[in-house]
Amino acid sequence: MANTPQSKKRARQNERRFAVNKARRSRIRTYLRKVEEAIASGDQQAALTALRAAQPELMRGVTKGLVHKNTAARKMSRLSARVKAIA
Structure with a gap:
């Protein structure tokens, strides 16, 4: 449990960031x-x-630090290949 004022503030900030990141994800x-x-x-x-x-x-998501750059590139590559294959 957070005891010092600084750790209490960090806990509040972490909750806020978690909510924002969860929504983005x-x-x-x-x-x-x-x-x-x-x-x-x-x-x-x-x-x-x-x-x-x-x-x-x-x-x-990459710029916000949610997803690694290579992960995003891999996902886009695979999806675009599958979309292209529909034809």
Whole structure:
């Protein structure tokens, strides 16, 4: 348990950051799920639209420190390859 004023403040800050990061992570997952669903439906146009919407969201996660740069690049690469394969 936090005892000093500084540790109490850090605990408050950690709670706040956790809530913000959780919301961001959830938002990224939602965008990625929309791409997955569009790929599963076989609609290339919808998948392409969803992929274009997901890309900036995923890259924003990189700049905010939620996702590693290489992880985001790998996800985008694999998704775009699957969207391309629909045709």
